[in-house]
Amino acid sequence: MPIRHRMKLTPESFEQVKSGAKQFEFRINDEKRKAFKMGERIELAKLPDLGTSVIVEITSLDVYQDFSDLYHQKPEAVLDYTEDEFAERMSAFYTKDEEEKYGVVAIGIKLV
Secondary structure: OOEEEEEEEOHHHHHHHHHOOOOEEEEEOOHHHHOOOOOOEEEEEEOOOOOOEEEEEEEEEEEEOOHHHHHHHOHHHOOOOOHHHHHHHHHOOOOHHHHHHHOEEEEEEEEO
8 A cells, every 4th residue: 555644753752653652643633634544554754854764554533622632532542641741742733723723633553
């Protein structure tokens, strides 16, 4: 199956995906993410140089109102983060306005 999508990950998130510890990727549910389909593949590239990547398959797509809603409804997805730690991590990438406009998605992934 061809790679249909590409996303960038912080070094920490990349290593968690690569080791199999992280089985969900969280994003705003913008037009790019709304095009994702179960079974499609994503190339995840490690920041900052993007020279290292892994391929994952989408296993689930769960949409939530915001990251707080995701945290409470899918606690198994957020690893060992407290609610405050999770909120802080997500606010480094997305504004509250973006959350409100698009909602968020928990993308289930598995290494290929």
